[in-house]
Amino acid sequence: MQTNIEVWWIYALLSSIFAALTTIFAKIGVENVNSNLATAIRTIVILVIAWGIVFVQGNTVNILTIPRKTMIFLLLSGVATGLSWIFYFKALQAGKALLVAPIDKSSLVLVLLFSVIFLGESLNWKIILGTCLIIIGTLVLII
Template identity: 35%
Template sequence: MTYAFVSMFFAGFTSVIAKMGLTGISAELGLTKRTLFVCGFVLMFGAWTVPVQHLAGVNSHNLLWLGISGLSTALSWIFYYKALKEGDVATVALIDKGSVIIAMLLAWLLLREVITLRMVAGAGLIVAGLLVLTKR
């Protein structure tokens, strides 16, 4: 769980800093530049932390699902940056976090993960927050 909280912390910074970086340029150009930085940082991280012998363990199943995940990430980022360019950071970020509900449902359907009452209550609060922040 510690990694999830650290991720949350940096994700919060990401939206505000990205909005600042989009000043005077298109969302598409901003996303492209940001993605180049992400690619470079992730490649350096992988080179530093992944043992070379692990590369042989990658199979077509891994590549298929990671490729689909990459496509999904790309589409998410494209629309996120377009929304960020047009809207308020807090509203866009909260709507994006509604993806928790989609992830929960997909994990239940595809991975057979259990949805608990606590999770349903949390999802309900997310939906309530979405409704409050998106109403004009």
């Protein structure tokens, strides 16, 4: 049986692969359409896939047991995701994917900062060094 570390690593790697494909497909997809319409179409596809998985797995009954605080933060996450996608598609429509993607992915630096401030997670020298390298790498790519 696989440990949790192995499982999260596989999911994270798959997420990275599909995120890269998302950028390429989106760049081609926003070529001749309003970026907000493109985001709306993408959102419908994601909505169908996500709810399809929930229905197939029989998890719809669990929606009524979600605590209020959890639901509020899931809704806030949805708002943040929607705004991120809208601005991401606008950036892809106006700029090159190879420049837009690194700036978008530099959100990792903000995640590290916010996780320390809001979640109380701790930093070590490897995380600080890696974060600095991400910042430097992003600047090298966009300047």
